[in-house]
Amino acid sequence: MNHARPTQRFRSTSSTSSASSRSSAGARRRPAAPQGEFALPRTVTPALPAVDAFADLDMPAALLAALGSQGVTVPFPIQAATLPNSLAGRDVLGRGRTGSGKTLAFGLALLARTAGRRAEARQPLGLVLVPTRELAQQVTDALTPYARAVRLRLATVVGGVSIGRQASALRGGVEIVVATPGRLKDLIERGDCRLDQVAVTVLDEADQMADMGFMPQVTALLDQVRRDGQRMLFSATLDRNVDLLVRRYLSDPVVHSVDPSAGAVTTMEHHVLHVHGADKHAATTEIAARDGRVLMFLDTKHAVDRLTEHLLNSGVRAAALHGGKSQPQRTRTLTQFKSGHVSVLVATNVAARGIHVDSLDLVVNVDPPTDHKDYLHRGGRTARAGESGSVVTLVTPSQRRAMSRLMATAGIVPQTTQVRAGAEALHRITGAQAPSGVPVVITAPAAPERPGRGSGSRGRRRPASAARRAASARRSATGTAAA
Template sequence: MNRTRRTGGSSGRFRTDRSSQRSAGSARGSRFRAQETGRQNPRPATGRKNGTGARSTARPQEFALPVTLTEPLPAVETFAELALPPRLLAALGAEGVTVPFPIQAATLPNALAGRDVLGRGRTGSGKTLAFGLAVLARLDGQRAQPRQPLALVLVPTRELAQQVTDALAPYARALRLRLATVVGGMGIGRQASALRAGAEVVVATPGRLKDLIERGDCRLDQVAVTVLDEADQMADMGFMPQVTALLDQVGAGGQRLLFSATLDRNIDLLVRRYLHDPVVHSVDPSAGAVSTMEHHLLHVHDADKHTAATEIAARDGRVIMFLDTKHAVDRLAKHLLSVGVRASALHGGKSQPQRNKTLARFKDGHVTVLVATNVAARGIHIDNLDLVVNVDPPGDHKDYLHRGGRTARAGESGTVVTLVLPHQRRAMDRLMADAGITASTARIRPGEAELQRITGARAPSGVPVTLPEPAAEQSERTGSARRGPGGRTGGRGRSGRANTTRTRRSTPRNSQ
């Protein structure tokens, strides 16, 4: 049984006694097959098809994890079975969250017991509450000193940081815990003020947190619970030096929770260096292996691609369209507005306030087409989004999986369509093989019934529409702000605040 004890100091910080977790003969480097919670003798998917499209196969080649024989606690069927504070349970009920998703049911008992957890679950599987509820429950009754947070959640992108904050805000409020969001793209002074005032939980991108530490506005030596969310993207985006430098500043003996859509060799270093005897849970297939997601490769001639994309954008319902560059994004968004499609552009050239406003308009339906670069490939959760279009094919299979992960979330159905020019066919076939996906292939032309059947495409109205440009906010100027990966220049999201307007949702609130 894991024990939690308080150490001295006015902050009331807790540490975890791990001695009961480790057996005397276990070694950090011992290897065995990672436990697949709820799966016996797991087998690859067979690439089943329905009448309209091909479905995914399982992803190959995940590394052998250096974990010891730490037995996981049994999964639960309801949140009421967990040792959660009564106010937290009441908040879950008020938010309509009653039945845990598989990754929540599997990981929460172990995380609440203070164990290190390595959890794999596809995007949209409920990872945010899987770690978030554990963090908040373990901090219940604690109070952070100025500049000394008690829990840290590291994420790769600004959008994901804001999504995590918004998802946890109502539960943090219920326990009177303070959240601070530390990201680039907005004023650093407001973030520094939030940290100086004291925040129990900090949700941060690595670069901006590093800046604030160097300014003396934050220390990590009192952090008792550390979460790495979307760890595979942290590695893919080159954030490992920043992440490891931050983790080295966290006090020894703290709890570590690592969540990822895939457990491949890119996160091997993090697992080996920072997780101690982790309980491993792999309750979902990887990001591309979604049984409710259809994949289509639409072969199109160069001269027809622009018109085909326009007709798809004019469909009923929302769609995200991915392109390679911000200039191509701006051009397509401008064109769509000129022909009567309510489209808006999202890319790294926009300020963070502009990006936040654009996403808000897309979520509330004022914008029906989000034209984006890969900045929208992760950290964006949109209810009832059933179509993602790769106008430009992605650069690699991971980009494909995470672009497609914006749809078919929380058990909903969805379709991923890629427009493929003749010279791109061979490369796209290799990419899909790397992703472990067998897609349906069709040759299409604008105006054809097949394009309409797959995507709902139709001719646009041709009546231009005008959308007000999201106002840019003046960022505070600071000589210490650094630039580089992870969101280097900018400030705070809505720290601890959430939209209190209640709307009917078809996607469960614990899907984030």
């Protein structure tokens, strides 16, 4: 069955303004959309004005109190612009760089509009679809204190962990499900979940879901939610695949658009470092040995494992993250990185979405990305929520032309510097320094993170000998490339 609501095909849209200024912007000519992107729909119904404080919003008192207890008092622009409208039941189309405050922008509306209702077994009332397991857990963690405040139950539904525990949570009744498309599809096919009572649906990082090939699953899931329900779609970029979702499933949406690259200019520095191929490995090692945390991106799982092993042998507290890891390994590695137990996270694009680490001020593209969207999402791990940060890309002579084209497509003018290992310029830009050269072994934290409901995480393991712990930690840090 097809629950897609009839929508109007719009011809134009507002520029990169907030919702409060869009009603008067319709007469202005919109600049041409970036290459490969479509013109956003113009709001037909005038948008409600943006607010200056959460207290100005029509939200349950318990939610406002929870925001205060979490120290959240002033909304970010995307929250101030969209919440008055989403709380009123309007569909929302939000375009903005990662770290702009999207999670609370949709999460508070989802919780406020679901508060006071109780879900039947297997029939959630709200749904958040995300592309990766890490993003699902991040969204769940961010919304949990507010869901508790209004007595709503959340379940995280992702692959890589026990489907039985997730099915049990759904059978017990949960109001909100945060899910990746594949695992949710599996649970529906098992008869453990139905979506016909879902009144509020959120698609977060919709462009990534399209890039990862989830579009058929996403549309099949959207066809099952309530036809008269509310839809909110958030994405850092809006290409033709996302255009399909917008035009098929969103009705008269409130549009909030902030160009991803422009939104990062004031808080993020972009550096392209020209290095010779023979010197790149040494320069990478010196950057990793800096004081403070750093996230390094490489193209393949094998390259990630090799660099991680090299860094550990050089005295750098590094760990690997890629799709060849089990979900418990990935969760443990992220916990170690966030706590500072690991100072360098070496990753493939699996970490480009859904990872939030406070005070992460440096992202390094050891292997330059081949797509401007990948560049924006990798860089989005730093300079989040108004903090400052730098994105550094190491470029060999043969990669210079392609990198120049990528930056132009992304709308970024980087600072370009010729560097070499041990040079002052490399230290000035990245904090690079010589590693200690004393091999290190990353041991597991003393107390594992408590699993959330429906997460499927296992409990504490029995104590192991020191030798076994060291060997296990080394395997966890370096991993094995999957076929």
